[in-house]
Amino acid sequence: MTTTVQSAGTTPGEMATAAPAPARRRKRRGTLVDVAAPLAILAVLIGIWYAITYLVLEPGKRFLMPPPQDVITEAFLDGAAMERITAALAQTITVSFTGLAIAIVIGMAWAVVMSQARSAERSLFPYAVALQCIPILALVPLIGFWFGYGFPARTIVCVLIALFPIVSNTLFGLQSVDRGMHELFTLHGAGRLTRLFKLQFPAAMPAIFAGLRISAGLSVVGAIVGDVFFKQGTPGLGILLDNFRARLQGPELFATILVAAALGIAVFLLFGWLGRLAVGRWYDQSRDPA
Structure with missing residues (x-):
C-alpha cells in the first residue's frame, strides 16, 4: 500500500x-x-596580445603586433581602410561560396556513386584520399597555367580544398544506416532510388552537415590561398593581406585577419544552423545527458 505525503x-x-x-x-x-x-x-x-605587444616586442617593432586599440582606430574606424576590406570581403565570399557549391555537387555525387557498390568505393575512394593528401600549394602553379589567374582558378582551389570532407562524411552517413532498416525496405520491395532518398539520405543528414560545416570553413581558406597566389582580377582578402604585409601596415593587416576569421566562423555557424533546421532537434537531444 502506497502512501502519498503532501505538505500542508x-x-x-x-x-x-x-x-x-x-x-x-x-x-x-x-x-x-x-x-x-x-x-x-x-x-x-x-x-x-597586450603582453606580447608591450612586454615582448621593442617599441620599434610593435608594428609586428599592434595593440588592439590601434587595430580599432587605424583600421576598423578608418573609412578608406574599411572600404578596401569590405570590397575584398565581398569578393572572397563570392569565390568561397561558388567553390563550396561546386564542391557540394561533386562531392555528394561522388559519395552516392561509391555508396551503391563496394567495387565503386574501392575504385574511387583512393583518388579522393590522394586529392586530400596532395599539398594544394603544389597544384597552384598547374591551376594557374591551365585556367589563368582570375576567378576560375581561385574557385578551383576552393573546390579542391573543400571536396574531401563532403565526400567522406556523405559516404559515411549513407553507409551508416541500420541493417534492419535495409532489410525492411528489401521486404517491401523498395528500389535503389527509393532506398537512397527515403532511407539513406535522411539517415545521413547529420554526417552530411558535419562535413558541410568543415568544408565551408575550408572554402574560405581556399579563397584566401587562391588570392595570395593568383594576384589578378578583383582583389580579395588574400591579396589585401599580402599588400598590407608588404607595406608593413600592421593594424590593417590584423584587421583583415580578424575579418577573415570572422567570415570562417560565420559560415561554420551558418551551416550548423542549416543542419539544425534540416535534421531537427532529435539528433542533438539524443546526445544530451540525462
Whole structure:
C-alpha cells in the first residue's frame, strides 16, 4: 500500500510547477557557462596580445603586433581602410561560396556513386584520399597555367580544398544506416532510388552537415590561398593581406585577419544552423545527458 505525503498548504498544481525548478536552474547555469566561458577565453587572448605587444616586442617593432586599440582606430574606424576590406570581403565570399557549391555537387555525387557498390568505393575512394593528401600549394602553379589567374582558378582551389570532407562524411552517413532498416525496405520491395532518398539520405543528414560545416570553413581558406597566389582580377582578402604585409601596415593587416576569421566562423555557424533546421532537434537531444 502506497502512501502519498503532501505538505500542508501545497496544492498538486503547485507541486507540478515546482518540480521542474532544478531543471530550469541547471539550464540557466548552462546558458551562463556557455556565454561566460568564451568571453573569459577572449579576455585571456586579448591579455596575451597586450603582453606580447608591450612586454615582448621593442617599441620599434610593435608594428609586428599592434595593440588592439590601434587595430580599432587605424583600421576598423578608418573609412578608406574599411572600404578596401569590405570590397575584398565581398569578393572572397563570392569565390568561397561558388567553390563550396561546386564542391557540394561533386562531392555528394561522388559519395552516392561509391555508396551503391563496394567495387565503386574501392575504385574511387583512393583518388579522393590522394586529392586530400596532395599539398594544394603544389597544384597552384598547374591551376594557374591551365585556367589563368582570375576567378576560375581561385574557385578551383576552393573546390579542391573543400571536396574531401563532403565526400567522406556523405559516404559515411549513407553507409551508416541500420541493417534492419535495409532489410525492411528489401521486404517491401523498395528500389535503389527509393532506398537512397527515403532511407539513406535522411539517415545521413547529420554526417552530411558535419562535413558541410568543415568544408565551408575550408572554402574560405581556399579563397584566401587562391588570392595570395593568383594576384589578378578583383582583389580579395588574400591579396589585401599580402599588400598590407608588404607595406608593413600592421593594424590593417590584423584587421583583415580578424575579418577573415570572422567570415570562417560565420559560415561554420551558418551551416550548423542549416543542419539544425534540416535534421531537427532529435539528433542533438539524443546526445544530451540525462
